[in-house]
Amino acid sequence: MASSNPTAGAGSRRLRVGRPSATSRDELERLAFELFARKGFEQTTVDDIAAAAKVSRRTFFRYHASKNDLVWGDFDSQLAGFRDLLAACPPEVPMMDALRGAVVSFNRFNPADVPWHRRRMELILRVPALQADSTLRYASWRSVVAAFVADRTGRPQDALLPRQVGYATLATCIAAYEQWLADDGTDLAELLDTAMRELQGGFGGHAPTTAFPAAP
Incomplete structure (x- = not known):
């Protein structure tokens, strides 16, 4: 029953407008937790998390098997x-x-x-x-x-x-x-x-x- 702090972000080699794409497990968790706090866990979808992180569903599933799996770190x-x-x-x-x-x-x-x-x-x-x-x-x-x-x-x-x-x-x-x-x-x-x-x-x-x- 322990876990790490999902606060690490990821950089980008190209200048982008807005938030850079999330490319780490911790950043996906941080963004997901923000969505859970605003929308509720059950109302938040994998697509919502991927969109917030500016990554594809495929990228999300490279780090987490499911939305439930993400919560456990x-x-x-x-x-x-x-x-x-x-x-x-x-x-x-x-x-x-x-x-x-x-x-x-x-x-x-x-x-x-x-x-x-x-x-x-x-x-x-x-x-x-x-x-x-x-x-x-x-x-x-x-x-x-x-x-x-x-x-x-x-x-x-x-x-x-x-x-x-x-x-x-x-x-x-x-x-x-x-x-x-x-x-x-x-x-x-x-x-x-x-x-x-x-x-x-x-x-x-x-x-x-x-x-x-x-x-x-």
Whole structure:
């Protein structure tokens, strides 16, 4: 659940009137996000994005398989980075400490990138079409966690524990992201660290706020 800042532009060898053609993934993303903000995600078409960038549909599809794919950014590269963070953790670090550290590090952004990432995650978590599209990407993300847990525990990746930790970690991250989007004043890394510590501790550190009647 991380991505780069879609703000880079591309130059042109010839003097042109108006905006130069976009020839980079980041520039296409930036222009698309501007259109999404003005028109709405579902009302914006690939043709709209290509026209804003002054490129052909064919050029658009060189960078992104679809409009939905554009919102996720370079997901495969980001996922590889997450896998590398987990692999680099020393084996003496307890498994859940290592996982928490990798999740937090993976979701740290330069201040200039935070507004763009917030807009990206608002789309991913709030647009129905993108929520449906997220299934395969979430499965890929969980599989990275499950592979790490399997390696640490000596169990098959499709065993219960690796699966369980993968699902629980993803749900924890989504909950933290939803809280972050609901409150502009919160720090994403701190929220994720807190949420992962709660998961790690089994949510056992909270006393009930009301007394429950004894069973008859």
